[in-house]
Amino acid sequence: MVNADFKTERIKQLCRKLKPILGSRIDKIWQTYSLEDEKGKEEIEEYLKLLAMKVIGNDLEKETMLLYPPKKEKVTGDYFIGNVVYNDDEIYPFGLREDEWIQHVGIFGRSGAGKTNLGFHVVRELVKKSKPFILFDWKRNYRDLTIVPGFEDILIFTLGRKVLPLRFNPLIPPKGTDSRTWLKKLIEIIAHAYYLGNGVMYLLQKAINAVYEKYGVYSENASDYPTFRDVLRWLKNYKATAREVNWLSSTLRAIQTLCFGQVGYALNARRNQGIDELLEKKVILELDALTHSDKIFFIEALILWIHHFRLAENVREEFKHAIIIEEAHHILSGEKASLIGGEMVMETTFREIREFGESMIIIDQHPSQISLPALGNTYCTICMNLKHRKDVNVAANCMLLDDEDKQFLGTLEIGEAIVKLQGRIHTPFLIKIPEFEISKGLVSDEQVKEKMASYFAEILQNQGLIQDVPHIPKTDINEDETSLLIDILKYPFSGVVERYERVSVNRRKGNKIKNDLIVEGFIEEKEITLSNGRIILLELTEKAKSILEEMGLKVPRDTNGIEHRFWKHKIANYYRKKGYEVHIEEPVNGNVDVLVIN
Template sequence: MEIRRILPFYLVISSILLMLVALNLIASYIIYYLIIVLIITFVFSIVLTRGKSFISIRKFLIRRNIFTLNLNESYVSGIAAKIIGKQEFDKNPVDLQKELNNLLNALIARNKNYQYLILTSVNGKQASSSIVVYKECKDCENEILYEFDNILEIAKVVSPHIILEAVPVSNKALPLPLAFGNVNFARVMDIKMESPTIDKIIVDYDIELGDMLVHNQTVPTGIRSTDVLRHIGIFGSTGSGKSNTATLIANELSNKGFNVMILDWHGEYSNKLSDYTIYNYRNLYKINPLKFNDIDDIIDILGDVLQLTDPQRFLLFLIISKLRKDKRFRLTDMLDVLKNTEDQSNWMREVKYALARKLYPLFTSKGKLLFSADTNPEIIDLLSKKGIVFDLSFINNIRLRKLYGLFLLKYITDFYMNNKPDKKLLLIIEEAHNFFNVENDFIDKLISEIRKFGVGLCIISQSPSSISSAVMKNTNIKIIHSIKSDIDKKILRDSLSLPDNLYSALDKLDVGEAILSAPNTKTPLLIKIRKL
């Protein structure tokens, strides 16, 4: 029995007892005992029903604040609550804004039948916020109450210092709350960028990328081909327009006499660049890394991709050195030398068989096919073509795909460093975080030295945080499409010294929009990339 039912019962009994005393129909000392018994039983009843009673009272108060609007025979029902932040006096300050964001993110994933409206009031003294929960329905108080209870339970978990207190709504056209909490909330979802001033308009370019907005007019802009050798970084989430930007740059440079070669991780460029020569499983470009000059680079590449330990790297060095001495350059020869390596000690036996397991991708049918060239092909044949796409997507084993891509990079860049051809080269590397996620001597040399020999890198990645710091530091042209990850956004902000308005726009850029930072720009610019 609830308190509101118990209380009248005890009031009636007490009244009867008092009447009996007044009429001298019962001794007063008996009344005293009866009153004590009544008090004890009343208190006991409260204890037993306290939880249910409080819940009932709370639900009654909340139910009173549920509103229903009749808008041209279309009914909308809901409830408003002020948002209150709770701070404990003797505790460290709580990040209430972060907790509120956690709650809102949780609401985003909830039932789409309900709408959640955050209202922020600025009254000249302070900003405060409320939430309105509503849906199209009539006579649905229980549903609204159930949803509000669910939100309260969610808040307890994701935002324990945020209190949602139901309040009445105003009688104006919109259901505005009559009270607001003490947590400030304001978020600008639509970013309006300031137009650059005249002195920031870029006219010194010969590779047009797209347009920027200046005084409500579109002004073409781009980058200089002479800056390409200082390396390009194109970053952005999947579907943000990275490959369109890379294709645009490839076409522009090809028309200006550059050699362009693309390491195509997912096989996207075969259709985009139909006039380029495509190397894939039907037209395989075979190489033999055992015939490369620099044995240290071979060990670095194999060691990093296959995650070899130092003892395993040393054993691999001994094996390749023996092969060179014996003028044996087939993968099967490497396997033979490894098998015949003495392993009398347990330590050597463990190193030997662990190395064999890690080298296994090289000895598969596809590994043997990729690295089976008797003599490495003449790169001069590649330079006579308009452009080259190495489609790597047919290589299912990811480590083998990485090895093949890195060995191609080494083979091509070694040729340029040794022969210094007249035509400059741009190497476009898709999903570059798969190749440049670690720092080693080969990567450092590649990024810092090859531009002296007429080679520029264009690294494309959706994850700047996965690119080695040396590579990020040496990309002097950066084209940044929409980025969602906070870690990636912070890395790009720090590397470009982005102003607050551009930093806040990073995750809100539309497809094809990008922030351009290049040596010929005085400041990072927001541009719309031209679509091919």
């Protein structure tokens, strides 16, 4: 009985696959088969095998991918994705419709299967319909679109590189967002990106709360906002309990990362002017220069900002804007469990943001690494060739492929994909995505800079998105900090007490200036033990030397450290006071540190 049922189901599936070719004829064959006795069924089965060989060009024993194609009127849509394929023929185009984008799209496939090619098509369709978008580009794949006709108004920002940096301070809540709510969600994102525990999150909450109070963020009348450098200063001065010492060490490491180098420049702006204007434009954010954790933090922080910005708007469930995320498993990970338990911030955002007109398009090699809440809230799933059995099983479950058909996920050719929608068409079908004609690797940094400068520099500078397109300002140090740097240059071997007297500041203010310069990477502190006590020396970093040279000051470039130079200076002064002739770094059979001549 079991074998008979299995055979009947197999014949039913074969008839279903032949119907798009044979139409009503196959319905009659199936009806006849259902009424026949065992012998008659065997005869019809043999007939169907011969028929399959004739119309499909294969036999029943050899696996052939014949996913039942939807009706033409069912697959039409304003945004072209690819052509429906049946029996190796491309029969009609498939496209997504306006209201489907905000229910989210998932694109999956191994490296080289054609995901980026499909990404190009998605961008083209959005551009055609004048839909703004933000694309998080992990590998600098999409800049070549800017030389394709029709894509001239795409903006490109190079996060972590000087070419065209974008400044975004995540500590500034979107308008209409409760600051305390924002603080808690932002801390969870920091913890997710940098693998931080509950103790670190506790200290981060204390630190950010303190700088929010200092700058009047809770009173909603802040003219300037705190940055992560302010958070770092607070943590540097925080007196940790014995229990908090290890937490503080981990917290400092994480926040120092957000204050260092080009990432520090990008994230530490006093104001967020223009981020909302970006949501009305077509934007590519290149992330290749950022570290793995920095990429995750920046993407999650910006998406969270967009989510809360949209919350304050009145229009609902109207497709306004798309967010395209490559390597999405880093943001919507099924394996990286939330440290605080429950649903992660990004999973909640993914689920809720569609109501506010945002489409999330996630692109990844491994559907098995995407969290279940994210997969469960994706309307359109597009799967290209997959390699790993785990990926195949997850994708097959998402698209309700049976055991016979799921194996085809590992045999799809480049540009082929199986599509499953959660409405309109209820069964999976096969499409072929045409190759997007584009020359790759032709657009240099200089071309990107020139294009952005020519078309958008004035607008962007007015909005505060870019300051000085060709160059990044190296610092915004104040007058007191500048005075102390110049004093260190002129008097490298003085202690801090002498310095504070020369620049006319008291000890408390002087220590604050000194600590700020240390945090911002302009100076380093060195304690030297003397016979009668100790002295604190301050040494300029390369960053500070560059600033002083830009001011027109002559800065010596000595390869020796401050302690070595200090002792040379002490020894030289000692012998000069005794009346000897003293030379420093005298070339005698190689350089001599101190040459004393009687």
